[in-house]
Amino acid sequence: MFRPISSEVLSDNWGILTKYEFELRRRNGEWQRQTRETYDRGNGATCLLFNPETICVLLTRQFRLPVFLNGGIEALIEAPAGLLEGSDADGRMRAELLEETGFQTSTLTHLFDVYMSPGSVTEYLSFFKGVYSASDKVANGGGKSDEGEDIEVLEVPLSEAMKMIESGDIRDAKTIILLQHLMIEILQKKS
Template sequence: MSERAPIRIRSVEILSDDWALLTKTTFDYRRRDGTWETQVRQAYDRGDGAVILPYDPGRGTVLLARQFRLPAYVNGHPGHLVEACAGLLDGDDPESCIRREAEEELGCRLSDVRRVFEVFMSPGSVTERLVFFVARYAPVDRVAQGGGMACEGEDIEVLELALDDALAMIATGGIIDGKTIMLLQHVKLAGLMKV
């Protein structure tokens, strides 16, 4: 990892502290040519998260979720997105979080959970670091219906799709969620569907 950027924080103002924290930071930044300039940026902090793609190499399937996303809707999309199962850490370690989310959202109790990478999904404005996982599953691992937690406003449809069908949905616009595309391509490129 490279050294931290040369900045001097001048002020941090809280703009909103509701579902997440939105701050406005004024800082001095030293450019590569050595000159200093003052910049103002906003950052949205809702915590870090985890995401997982369960895959069944024996049947060539993956488990995904379809749910309504207001930000996509207000940006002109119909609103329901097909996504990999994900959630905020809420104080848990990433693996405990994603095991819990998989059971709540997909109805799947996963045992062979493997961390593959972690990324910033929108580093220009969001602080969230997302830890990506994959896990083998089989029909016996489906221990509940899934659907999420109604008390949290979740209304999730569980989808079991052939990996090739899910990948084809990327090309047709049926899957437009970045984290999901990354995990589907990882499973394909890493050859995880080979029995």
């Protein structure tokens, strides 16, 4: 089905960009030679924190260079996320939540793992949901300034967050998946 021919690392800076040449067996049995580039920056985790008392979610807003270059958007609204960097997904997500939002949660549930851009990026994300209340805020959040992070924390009513998807204020795929998952879960509980 797959026969590697060659690989060449084009860049090994923030992530690894590699050019691959290979043959792929097509469904009709013929072998086709292809060349592709992949970007490997490691796997990650993301989480949507939900307050069932206020029906609000915690989101973040920060500058993302690729988004700015491909649309001029100065700040992206998204669910907290981070790279695993050798850690387990649950532990790393808890650390990211504290770092980015200042909130700790005792309730963190793994939902699923998703490849977000499988045509060129090797990364998959572990998706989580968590529950929070005002008393779970134990730090300032905002990210690590020495890593270039300047993260604004937003507490948004779930109904407003869903409208923000339609208006284009939320354009981040992982965030949309998490918000829609939460909305489906709430609707299923009501029926």
